[in-house]
Amino acid sequence: MVAEWIFANGKSVGEIREDFPILQTKLTLVDHDDPIDLVYLDTAATAQKPLKVIQAEARYYREQNANIHRALHTLGETATALYEGSRDKVQAFINAEHRHEIIFTRNTTESINLVASSFGRSFGPEDEILLTEMEHHSNLVPWQLLSEQTGCKLKFIPISPGGELELEKLDELLTNKTALVGVVHISNIFGTVNDIEQIISKAHSMDIPVLIDGAQSSPHMAIDVQQLDCDFFAFSSHKLYGPMGIGILYGKEKLLEKMPPYMGGGDMIRSVKLTGSTWNDLPWKFEAGTPNVGGVAGFGAAIDYIKELSFDSICEYENMLTEYARKSLSGIKNIKIYGPSGHRAGVFSFTHNDLHPHDMAQFLDRYGIAVRAGHHCAQPAMRKLKVSSMARASLAFYNTRSEIDFLVEKIIAAGEYFNNGI
Amino acid sequence: MVAEWIFANGKSVGEIREDFPILQTKLTLVDHDDPIDLVYLDTAATAQKPLKVIQAEARYYREQNANIHRALHTLGETATALYEGSRDKVQAFINAEHRHEIIFTRNTTESINLVASSFGRSFGPEDEILLTEMEHHSNLVPWQLLSEQTGCKLKFIPISPGGELELEKLDELLTNKTALVGVVHISNIFGTVNDIEQIISKAHSMDIPVLIDGAQSSPHMAIDVQQLDCDFFAFSSHKLYGPMGIGILYGKEKLLEKMPPYMGGGDMIRSVKLTGSTWNDLPWKFEAGTPNVGGVAGFGAAIDYIKELSFDSICEYENMLTEYARKSLSGIKNIKIYGPSGHRAGVFSFTHNDLHPHDMAQFLDRYGIAVRAGHHCAQPAMRKLKVSSMARASLAFYNTRSEIDFLVEKIIAAGEYFNNGI
Amino acid sequence: MAFDDLYQEIILDHAKHPRNKENLDFISDDEVHENPTCGDSVKLAVDFSQDGKLERVRFDGDGCAISTSSASMMTEIVEGKSKEEVLKMIKSFILIMRNESESSLDDFGDLIALEGVIKYPLRVKCATLPWHALEDLLA
Amino acid sequence: MAFDDLYQEIILDHAKHPRNKENLDFISDDEVHENPTCGDSVKLAVDFSQDGKLERVRFDGDGCAISTSSASMMTEIVEGKSKEEVLKMIKSFILIMRNESESSLDDFGDLIALEGVIKYPLRVKCATLPWHALEDLLA
Numbered sequence A, B: 001m002v003a004e005w006i007f008a009n010g011k012s013v014g015e016i017r018e019d020f021p022i023l024q025t026k027l028t029l030v031d032h033d034d035p036i037d038l039v040y041l042d043t044a045a046t047a048q049k050p051l052k053v054i055q056a057e058a059r060y061y062r063e064q065n066a067n068i069h070r071a072l073h074t075l076g077e078t079a080t081a082l083y084e085g086s087r088d089k090v091q092a093f094i095n096a097e098h099r100h101e102i103i104f105t106r107n108t109t110e111s112i113n114l115v116a117s118s119f120g121r122s123f124g125p126e127d128e129i130l131l132t133e134m135e136h137h138s139n140l141v142p143w144q145l146l147s148e149q150t151g152c153k154l155k156f157i158p159i160s161p162g163g164e165l166e167l168e169k170l171d172e173l174l175t176n177k178t179a180l181v182g183v184v185h186i187s188n189i190f191g192t193v194n195d196i197e198q199i200i201s202k203a204h205s206m207d208i209p210v211l212i213d214g215a216q217s218s219p220h221m222a223i224d225v226q227q228l229d230c231d232f233f234a235f236s237s238h239k240l241y242g243p244m245g246i247g248i249l250y251g252k253e254k255l256l257e258k259m260p261p262y263m264g265g266g267d268m269i270r271s272v273k274l275t276g277s278t279w280n281d282l283p284w285k286f287e288a289g290t291p292n293v294g295g296v297a298g299f300g301a302a303i304d305y306i307k308e309l310s311f312d313s314i315c316e317y318e319n320m321l322t323e324y325a326r327k328s329l330s331g332i333k334n335i336k337i338y339g340p341s342g343h344r345a346g347v348f349s350f351t352h353n354d355l356h357p358h359d360m361a362q363f364l365d366r367y368g369i370a371v372r373a374g375h376h377c378a379q380p381a382m383r384k385l386k387v388s389s390m391a392r393a394s395l396a397f398y399n400t401r402s403e404i405d406f407l408v409e410k411i412i413a414a415g416e417y418f419n420n421g422i
Numbered sequence C, D: 001m002a003f004d005d006l007y008q009e010i011i012l013d014h015a016k017h018p019r020n021k022e023n024l025d026f027i028s029d030d031e032v033h034e035n036p037t038c039g040d041s042v043k044l045a046v047d048f049s050q051d052g053k054l055e056r057v058r059f060d061g062d063g064c065a066i067s068t069s070s071a072s073m074m075t076e077i078v079e080g081k082s083k084e085e086v087l088k089m090i091k092s093f094i095l096i097m098r099n100e101s102e103s104s105l106d107d108f109g110d111l112i113a114l115e116g117v118i119k120y121p122l123r124v125k126c127a128t129l130p131w132h133a134l135e136d137l138l139a
């Protein structure tokens, strides 16, 4: 079945893997003579990049590099067209109404900090921000910093032991003091796909804007911000098969228009006097200084790549693989898997009764299997579940069933090694 | 003479040019059938990149890509070592005392915003910030935003018509209310090399910290932050022959330690609870979210490249070229050159009596000559000189005398074209 | 050659000898329109006739050949037209210059000389600056 | 093989059967040492003898085999030593683990088993976590 899987662009999984140079490279382990194959199961941390993305960025520096917006020379025109062309691609990718609703930042974290610092600047002690207990630190700490500065209060939608939001509490938690709701779309520890439609519609019925942390959802499902009707949507290029150093903030025009600037500097101004300045139009008001044009060009290529594969076929394949992984992993003795048992994303956090997640990850690394171990930047959720650390395997469309079989085999071997080692 | 010039690594200028792919590429102009040679005289806006830099970034994505700090797998170890290794290179490059005094940001603009927002957070209406009238918007607008938020006052060291700081006013401008001095090291419009040593020593005698905007100096002279004894030093990779999307903030340990975090998110925390968080050690306290590891790896390669050329030979060659350009340009009829006539950097802003800088830049572009035209993100200095726009040619070690000759020839031709065109 | 397309005779003429350009220092700086990418600026003063038509438009400011000639030709073409007509013209001109319209500058008299600018996106802003200014003033 | 270097018999033994590990819930969370990269934590309690030596060191916390065994072996080796001696030892241990020292772990008894960790920079933090905690406590 999987072997026969064909993506919308006519390629098999094996052919897709050939698009990713790192999946063709051998891994040299510490003190290990023979390089081995990489089994990359850490896409939720950062995705691998197709050759076209790497080439787009390199080509930019080889042939097109210039500073943008202010140059009247041919290179500058080309670079500006590339940069603004990628903005158009992002607009289409998430179906934003206007191109100027797309702001380039460094990463999801910065996108959220921008909203906290600019949109949140007018908050005061009477305002409440409603988050969830499963937020990544990126969608928690910026609000804690804001709360320290403005006195606004943070409230949280609780999570169940199964890693799902207790949405029955929502009506009670949303009050006329709630100034913003911030929710992660797909949890990076549980793989939960949150019912943001319900949250958005309830919040909007009380005129409360909603920010969605789309770092984990944007790589794995088609996003339509107009249909979702969210007010802000934050995500990262590097998790979406694009270069590092590029984040995106989508915001509704009417909110962005009213927000004060975030950083000051070149490009974000209309006119500067020693006594004060006026701001440029959207989106540039929020893009101070020389942007990462090469990275943005690379991200444009990543979007092209994803569109060619099509989310229809990506989702179908990834869902199949996720279901296979869920079944395979839950069959392993001494292993506990976190998160929902039904519909979920391909992110599997797990613990083993007999060994610590670090040791599990280190053992798997010996076989070239890259999984993550730690608190996954979601300490509050971990605390709630009374776990200090988990191992996590996360999937992408370039993974295969046989990689999952290999993972299962080595998880079992890890348990044996640590038990017999004594 | 110039033809025989040999850099410290044994290469001639011609050989150096071969290191830069874009200088080998032909430029295709709008509606122009034959691609032509690029004469890149816009390095002050962004520098071109040597092949080794482009390759280092591409290699990272081909072979080494992973998220850092939190991974226990081999790729993660490699990526972390690359990232932190580049920090060591930057530390050595500017001779910082500690590696944790080097913070990676997006660009100079963000570095300065970080200082304004974090160091400046405690400022109040009784505090004064002393800047100069020749600051780039990057070192002006962040302080204007701070002033709006905290009520602190901005004061300015005036500039002379020759584009130099009136340092005789310094004693009067520095008061016991001055909380910070911010100065551009080399002006991006005048090419003035400011006497920051004097400013730093006077400020320090009153215990006032000094921030240096090193965006234009760091690519053209060796920086020793311990010798300068500056408190903050901000610069950009993209102006230093490295990738875009990477900025650097150097700060003295004792100041950085006391400063509150800038952005919140992953990696900058020690421990996160719903009720509050504690911060990671320097430098990570200021590096929230997934950094641009590929870009930082590329920047490490740029530093290696510069070190191989050596600033001794870069400066000697660039000074020679600058002097040649100054003489050649000042001989042109109807041209006014701004900035000091003596010692200066290779940044030449000029106006022509008969045509507007935009039209000059557009005319030069027709011959592949890339110069910039506009306010160069320094509107207050332009206003003071009563000029709304200037053209600017800026040099690097990959430029040649014959490029300058060509520029002069075409500036003259531009004047003729616009006069005879009627 | 594209370059000569860009700087046609008539553009250079208007740039050197702009029509209706006057010192408008009496207009406050707050009403100046600036191009944030380059610092060019333009100010406008409009006199209306008794029947509400644009009698005379004067401009002042500092700009390149493209923006100056565009302003100069604009002041000529809008003279005697009604506010509604002019607003429609402005919309149409801006869309054409941005290459977002099916129409051409055929109906714009001498302004057709600016068609060469369309190929230079960064210069389009120079050409449209005075038009945006007039739009704001009339709106 | 490097992996077996990392997880030597003795490490696994201390990890499975940590010495001096006790419930220290009476110690406030503020005194917990955490590794920000992974969330591992350690708490320490030290009893001093009348002559100021470290009589008994107990630890509690949640960690991997490397950090647990390092803590366990640490509590054994520091027993009966003076504060100054221990502080010197800690400095030396941390430098060796960070590969910033000429010395080796030869004088550290069983802890020599941790030498394999030096090759894994991200794991060095696991091994040094309890030592940093003890340093803070004694300082």
Ligand SMILES: Cc1ncc(COP(=O)(O)O)c(C=O)c1O
Pocket: A266, A288, A289, A290, A291, B044, B045, B107, B108, B109, B110, B136, B138, B139, B184, B186, B187, B188, B213, B215, B216, B236, B238, B377
């Ligand atoms: C003197 C000076 N400061 C600051 C900057 C801003 O640099 P960046 O755009 O990389 O933030 C520049 C360059 O534009 C500059 O020339």
Ligand SMILES: Cc1ncc(COP(=O)(O)O)c(C=O)c1O
Pocket: A044, A045, A107, A108, A109, A110, A136, A138, A139, A184, A186, A187, A188, A213, A215, A216, A236, A238, A377, B266, B288, B289, B290, B291
């Ligand atoms: C759910 C979620 N939100 C936010 C982030 C932060 O993304 P970045 O590090 O790119 O800012 C991540 C990834 O680490 C994530 O998984």
